[in-house]
Amino acid sequence: MCGISGFISRQWPEQDLRAMSNCIRHRGPDAEGIYYNSRDGVGLAHRRLSILDLSSAANQPFYSSDGRYVMVYNGEVYNYREIAAEYGLTTRTSSDTEVIIEMFARQGIAAIRQLNGMFAIAIYDIKEQQLFLFRDRVGIKPLYYFFDGQNFAFASELKSLFSLPVTKEVDTTSVSNYLYLGYIPGRNTIYKHFNKLLPGSYAIIKDKQVSEHSYWKLEDAITPSVITNEADAFAQLKELVISSVRYCMISDVPLGVFLSGGVDSSLVAAVAQELSDKPVKTFSIGFNESKYNESGYARQVASHIGSSHHEFIVKENDAIEIVEKLTGIYDEPYADSSAIPTYLVSQLARKEVTVALSGDGGDELFMGYGFYYWAKRLNNPLIKAFRHPIGQLLRASGDNRKKRAAYMFGYPSAARRKSHIFSQEQYYFTEKEIHELLKSPRPVLFDEELDDHPRKLSVIEEQSFFDIKNYLPEELLVKTDRASMQHALEIRVPLLDHRIVEFSASLSQDLK
Incomplete structure (x- = not known):
C-alpha cells in the first residue's frame, strides 16, 4: 500500500511533482521516489509503505529490466509468485512490483488481466512517450486524474492534484447526485475536470489525448x-x-x-x-x-x-x-x-x-443490506393491494424518512420503485427536492447505470x-x-x- 502521483505537462516543473508527493506522504512514510523526465515533461512520484520485500531494492519508481518502462504502483498483487513461476521470470527482488512491470514489458495491457489483487498502477513507456493507468476490477484502490485538454495529472488522492496550479470549479450535476445517493457515482468528482478512473479500467495518455477502456466488467x-x-x-x-x-x-x-x-x-x-x-x-x-x-x-x-x-x-x-x-x-x-x-x-x-x-x-x-428486505416487502401481495392508503399514511407523517418511503408506494411498477428503495437507509433528498434546491438535471437513476446482460435480472439483483x-x-x-x-x-x-x-x-x- 502506497501513494502515487504524477503528470504529463511542460508547464509544471519538478518541484510541483514533489509537492504532489508531499501531500500524500501519510500513505507511504517509509520511502519517497521521484522520476522526472524534462524532455517529455513527465513526472512520477511514489510514497512507499513497505509490506513485501522490505529492502530498498523494491523502492519505486521501478524500471523494467530493459529500461523501457518505469512504474509507480499502489496496492498488492497476491498471485505474483504464481505468475513469476508460470512465466519463468528471473527477478532481482522478491516484490510484486517487479513481476507487474516485467509482465507488462512482455504482454502489454493483457498482463493486467492476470493480476489478482487491489491496485492502482501508472506505467510510462519512455520509448513511445505514452502513459498507462490501471485500476483494479472492483475499485479497491483509488486513482484520480485531472485533464484540461493540455495538462494531465493523476494521484491516489484529490489533495495531491489540488497542489497543482489548477482551477477548481464545482460540478452541479455531481452535487445533485451526491444529495440523492450520498456519494458521487461513476467517473465524476465534485469538481469539473477532476475524475476517477473507473474500476476495471485502464487509460492511455498520449499526445494530449486521454482514452479510457475497460478490461473487466461485472456484467461479463x-x-x-x-x-x-x-x-x-x-x-x-x-x-x-x-x-x-x-x-x-x-x-x-x-x-x-x-x-x-x-x-x-x-x-x-x-x-x-x-x-x-x-x-x-x-x-x-x-x-x-x-x-x-x-x-x-x-x-x-x-x-x-x-x-x-x-x-x-x-x-x-x-x-x-x-x-x-x-x-x-x-x-x-x-x-x-x-x-x-x-x-x-x-x-x-x-x-x-x-x-x-x-x-x-x-x-x-450477498444482499445483506436492509433495503434488500424493503424491496422484498414491496412485492408482498397485501402491500400491493393497499399501496395507496399506505402511501397516504406515510405522507401524513412528520418523519422525513417515512415521507420518502411514500414515494415508493406511488409507483405501480417495480421499474419505477427501484430508484427509491435505496433512499430508505442512505439518502436525504428526493429527485424533486434536489431539482428545487439546485435547478439542475435530475440525479443519475439506478436503471441507467446497468449495461446489457445475458439473463433477465430481478429488481433486487439489479440493486445488488x-x-x-x-x-x-x-x-x-x-x-x-x-x-x-x-x-x-x-x-x-x-x-x-x-x-x-x-x-x-x-x-x-x-x-x-
Whole structure:
C-alpha cells in the first residue's frame, strides 16, 4: 500500500511533482521516489509503505529490466509468485512490483488481466512517450486524474492534484447526485475536470489525448443460468474464501483483522485464525451508548476463535475531534458517519500491525443490506393491494424518512420503485427536492447505470449490481482507504477477490 502521483505537462516543473508527493506522504512514510523526465515533461512520484520485500531494492519508481518502462504502483498483487513461476521470470527482488512491470514489458495491457489483487498502477513507456493507468476490477484502490485538454495529472488522492496550479470549479450535476445517493457515482468528482478512473479500467495518455477502456466488467460475470444447488454453492464459496484469505495473509510485516462481530468480519477473522499458527490480532470499536455498542459480539467471536483481541471504546470527545479532520481526509463531500469509527479502529490497529483484513464487500455481494428486505416487502401481495392508503399514511407523517418511503408506494411498477428503495437507509433528498434546491438535471437513476446482460435480472439483483458497481467503490471503499491510510495502515478485503465477486454474480438470488 502506497501513494502515487504524477503528470504529463511542460508547464509544471519538478518541484510541483514533489509537492504532489508531499501531500500524500501519510500513505507511504517509509520511502519517497521521484522520476522526472524534462524532455517529455513527465513526472512520477511514489510514497512507499513497505509490506513485501522490505529492502530498498523494491523502492519505486521501478524500471523494467530493459529500461523501457518505469512504474509507480499502489496496492498488492497476491498471485505474483504464481505468475513469476508460470512465466519463468528471473527477478532481482522478491516484490510484486517487479513481476507487474516485467509482465507488462512482455504482454502489454493483457498482463493486467492476470493480476489478482487491489491496485492502482501508472506505467510510462519512455520509448513511445505514452502513459498507462490501471485500476483494479472492483475499485479497491483509488486513482484520480485531472485533464484540461493540455495538462494531465493523476494521484491516489484529490489533495495531491489540488497542489497543482489548477482551477477548481464545482460540478452541479455531481452535487445533485451526491444529495440523492450520498456519494458521487461513476467517473465524476465534485469538481469539473477532476475524475476517477473507473474500476476495471485502464487509460492511455498520449499526445494530449486521454482514452479510457475497460478490461473487466461485472456484467461479463452474469451467466445465462444461475447456481441453485445450496451444497454446491457452499462448497465453492468456502474454497474461494479460504483461498482469498490465504492470499491476503501474505505479508512481511505484522498483520491483523478488523472484527465488528458481524457475519462478514467474523468469517474473515475465523478463516484467518484457522490459517494461522498463532493467535491473530483482532480489533474492534465500541461505544458507551448501549444501543450503538456491538463490541460485545466482537468479543464473543474473538473468544470463540481464540484471537488476541484489542478494543477501543469511543467517547464523545474522540468523535468531535475526528469530525474536524474529515474534510481534509476526504477532499470532497462524504456522508457516511461510520467514517469516524473506521478512522478510530485503524488508529487502534496501527499500534500493533501494518496490515489488517476487513470484511467489506459481503453485504453488497450477498444482499445483506436492509433495503434488500424493503424491496422484498414491496412485492408482498397485501402491500400491493393497499399501496395507496399506505402511501397516504406515510405522507401524513412528520418523519422525513417515512415521507420518502411514500414515494415508493406511488409507483405501480417495480421499474419505477427501484430508484427509491435505496433512499430508505442512505439518502436525504428526493429527485424533486434536489431539482428545487439546485435547478439542475435530475440525479443519475439506478436503471441507467446497468449495461446489457445475458439473463433477465430481478429488481433486487439489479440493486445488488448497482451497489457493487457504484456504492462499493465510491463510498464504502473510499472510507476504508482514507481512514486507514491516514495511519499508514494497509487494509485488505478478501471478500472482494474478483473470483468471489464473479461467483456471486452467478449465484441464485434465493441463496444470497
